[in-house]
Amino acid sequence: MQTRTAVAAPVLPVARTALTPLGMDTVRIDGGFWGQRQDLNGAVMIPHCLHWEHEVGWVGNFSALLEGRLAEDRRGREFSDSDVYKLLEAMAWEIGRSGSPALQETFDGIVALVAACQQPDGYLNTQFGNAGQRPRYSDFEMGHELYSTGHLVQAAVARLRTGFGLEDRLVAVALRAADHVCEVFGADGLERVCGHPEIEVALAELYRATGEERYLDQAHLFLERRGRGTLRDIEFGRAYFQDDVPLREADAFRGHAVRALYLAAAAVDAGVELDDGGLVDAIERQYRRTLARRTYLTGGMGSHHQDEAFGQDFELPPDRAYCETCAGVGSVMVAWRLLLARGDLRYADVIERALYNVVAASPAEDGRAFFYTNTLHQRSAGTPLPSDEPSPRASGAGRAAWFEVSCCPTNVSRTLAQLGTYVATRSADGVQLLQFVPGTVSAELGAGRRVTLEVTTAYPHDGHVRIEVVEAPPGPWELTVRIPHWADGASVDLNDGRGPQPASAPAFVHRGSLAAGTVVDVAIPLVPRWVYPDERIDAVRGCVALERGPLVLCAESLDQPGGVDVAGLEVDPSGPVAGADGTVVAAGWHVDLPGEPDPYRGAPRRRARERADVHFVPYYSWGNRGPSTMRIWVPVGHD
Amino acid sequence: MQTRTAVAAPVLPVARTALTPLGMDTVRIDGGFWGQRQDLNGAVMIPHCLHWEHEVGWVGNFSALLEGRLAEDRRGREFSDSDVYKLLEAMAWEIGRSGSPALQETFDGIVALVAACQQPDGYLNTQFGNAGQRPRYSDFEMGHELYSTGHLVQAAVARLRTGFGLEDRLVAVALRAADHVCEVFGADGLERVCGHPEIEVALAELYRATGEERYLDQAHLFLERRGRGTLRDIEFGRAYFQDDVPLREADAFRGHAVRALYLAAAAVDAGVELDDGGLVDAIERQYRRTLARRTYLTGGMGSHHQDEAFGQDFELPPDRAYCETCAGVGSVMVAWRLLLARGDLRYADVIERALYNVVAASPAEDGRAFFYTNTLHQRSAGTPLPSDEPSPRASGAGRAAWFEVSCCPTNVSRTLAQLGTYVATRSADGVQLLQFVPGTVSAELGAGRRVTLEVTTAYPHDGHVRIEVVEAPPGPWELTVRIPHWADGASVDLNDGRGPQPASAPAFVHRGSLAAGTVVDVAIPLVPRWVYPDERIDAVRGCVALERGPLVLCAESLDQPGGVDVAGLEVDPSGPVAGADGTVVAAGWHVDLPGEPDPYRGAPRRRARERADVHFVPYYSWGNRGPSTMRIWVPVGHD
Structure with missing residues (x-):
């Protein structure tokens, strides 16, 4: 077994896809909306999650296992291990992004504890199979054992993609756990699936990171076994x-939203790697x-x-x-995989929407509280x-510091840490700029043909995106800039004397020899x-x-004249709308x-x-100023 | 201890109230909408519930207790005993109504089994406190022990009100159970409440049926202890x-609807009996x-x-x-108690609405399946x-024969069996006809002054209600007939030559000397x-x-031209509406x-x-003809 070329990205298809991801190593976000949130993630959110995972005993469960105290002392729900792993994943990406030695040390400490808990055959779980507990794999519906293993594997993938090899301790643990899963649930093994999909998407990516086909085969087996009623009604x-x-x-996604989305993400991965276009078609x-x-x-x-x-x-x-924060993350996962597979940039619109209005809405401004559900x-x-x-x-009217079921904070954290990877893609001919963030995008088009772009923008507060080509290959290449579907009147100025040219969704595409030093100004009204x-x-x-x-x-009561309850608002869409950034x-x-x-x-x-005027603020920002009422959809009134 | 004068009614205040209930013994329903359902209840629903309570092992739990098998063999949820008791209550009322010896025999068999399970100190429960089970009163939040005892007591009240005395076996068991509750939870006892209110309303009525004030005091203690956070968050x-x-x-009812309504019903009872008008005011x-x-x-x-x-x-x-069927029953319970306490006949409108559109909607036409939730x-x-x-x-698109949580079928059953009691009330001066059902209402106004009315009507299919005075006291008395709030243009004809007189909500009241033989024709358009x-x-x-x-x-897809999905319907409320009974x-x-x-x-x-025409049928009847879509609220369209 050997690791494949490391690109610092959570999704990295082996099979040929329409578009290819770039890693966080070649996409740098410098400040702006998302850069600030990445910094907040490193400085506050990850430490906050660490604090709580110790406080509520989820890390302590591993110590309790080692000390034989689990039967009496275990704390948290059956899936609490997964949140430790999801936090390890967030830390792994953040270490990759920031190189923080202090974070690496904390990471190593938790990994050592986790590693010590692994059983000789690779099984690793604090809820089942230890002295005084229910036996392994005795509750596929709600036990979340394979789900937890999946998150362990995803954390290991983050290590493999950020410069660590098979000898990395977490990677070694995850490989043994994955091998155990293949052993128990392989073609000749137990014909069961986990009540919460996750192992599938994790194993598919582990295959991609290691080249070991048995992981892909196992993911495929789980996918094909599903939907056949092996789980209890x-x-x-x-x-x-x-x-x-x-x-x-x-026909459509149904049931538990996060489950449905994680499963779909895995199905796209398997479809891509097994050249099963029918499966990708079905999910699309x-x-x-x-x-x-x-x-x-x-x-x-x-x-x-419910x-x-x-x-x-x-x-x-x-x-x-309900709009669970994790479902927002799950939707990004599915859209991203379909975007890569199909090259349809409209999926980047979908990603943008979920990032700004679900993922960014969850954490409080100070990074110390989260929405689990995101009501409208x-x-x-x-x-x-x-x-x-x-x-x-x-669910609640306010964000909470932590939850008894706390899947969402760590999901936000790992997504923010890996966010650079969703900014742009490459193809054989060019670069596709998908999200508008200040920073640098660098892509190797093959044969040493490198494009590097420097992006300057205050998006989403301002619609001007300045793209400077700082490195370009000789000869023609393709610059693609996504134009959102809602961006009526967008234009692109190549500063070639022709002035701004109209651009429309889904993308502006320039094929030619843009040389280093060229500045491209994109204006999105x-x-x-x-x-x-x-x-309907x-x-x-x-x-x-x-x-x-x-x-x-959204209209938040605090912003309304007199602080009126939003139940008393109506709007006149034929009337004037004033203001731009901030309050509208x-x-x-x-x-x-x-x-x-x-x-x-x-x-x-x-x-x-x-x-009366009705005041609106960005939805992601609501609920940061104390109790309020809020609504996104406002009745249309008339005199 | 002695039993009080038995009027065959589930609610019989001791303290003076504005209106006094009549018993099923003096109100006879002869056919019509509710009479048919009462007959179906006796012939089909009660046997159906009996079948299922045996089939799913809830009756069998009592046998398992006697045989020491509970720890291994207990079936059903923690509150399954309560459904056995609720069915016993339904049977008790039905025995009172029909006098069926076969039903009495079945009843006796179950009672004998239950009685044998009672512990020496009066405790009786198949989920707690027996060998291998959790201890008594170790889960006030979800254990439902006092809730189950409450339903046992309500079944015993039904016996006391239908001609049986303190020596009745079920009554004896319930009294011992109630005494046990007073012992454990009295003023010097455990300061706890049950997570599911029910014991309160049961003990209040047991006081009314026996005159033993300790039951009322205990109900009052439970009520006053509530809302003080003794239950876990x-x-x-x-x-x-x-x-x-x-x-x-x-400020308003909140939380679990059935819990809130049972609690409120008990609070009205306690307020009435303790002359605590403030408490009744608060609930009202x-x-x-x-x-x-x-x-x-x-x-x-x-x-x-959720x-x-x-x-x-x-x-x-x-x-x-959600509109749980049991919440419809609970709302009838609250409205009925407020109606008695306050004499406000508008509560009879509330009762009528819930009876026709929740309680009657739950059972299938054949009485062999039920809605638990009643979607709109x-x-x-x-x-x-x-x-x-x-x-x-x-919840589901169709009615189910039985549920793993099956509180609703037995609640419908006991309500149908006792339905006669909600038809009319009496006061010192007269009789109030509240619900329009064919049959006989007989009321003793005091001092041997008896009024008997014979009612003939096809309501709710037809709005003519013929009331014949078949027995009347000498001198003036008051005949009150509820006029529903929606009944524009209602009239009453005393057949005295004056012709129909307009009548409006909440009631037509005639004070005078209507003699036997007088016919009063009420016309409700x-x-x-x-x-x-x-x-809002x-x-x-x-x-x-x-x-x-x-x-x-409601509009049900099956009735629409072409069977179109109700998602494709709009109505024109300015247009004609045709049809009357059945399809509109x-x-x-x-x-x-x-x-x-x-x-x-x-x-x-x-x-x-x-x-296109949009076809409507009564909501209670929907879902009886196979899968369909349905909606009550239909968008207003325009050309």
């Missing part, structure tokens, strides 16, 4: 874990249908609190939006959450715009939302809220109203 | 079991606010699937309506449920009418619903449903549509 149905219908036969069809019918304006997914699940088509209540409508202001204890609730929902989304009938650039805006002000009304209404009446009753 | 918060705020200080205020802001058009309560809970104000999504909008037709296994799901929702109910903005009399109507046809449109839409767009897109 539960209250939420087998759709909860996508075990209701075989992978290729489904399902994902497109999901985007068209089961996705919130924010890019968030999941309408059901089972953290997709609803039926057009069942998208804003006030009961907060009806009551709630009370501030304590910062010194984990919340038992996934960030005019606030009203958005109208499909009439019953829950927002008669409402509109306001967007600016990639940002969904639209024409509308304040509506009277009667005390005890008769809610159902024989004639429509129009409440008294008066003209 | 859980994912859903302490509001889930109403332990967040003391009873008198809350909370209930009114709940009716104004947290209640569906059907009278159903509970918007959250915790079976009330949502926030105006959070009433029709497609995610079914988006996908689903697949038929098997009739030979319990459903793990509370049952013209279909459009209903408009409060603008975001989920149904731009929609209307159709009602006829007390019946909420309104003007509207069929709207095109595009394949893969872009769900969020920069301009409103009107789908292609064509004029």
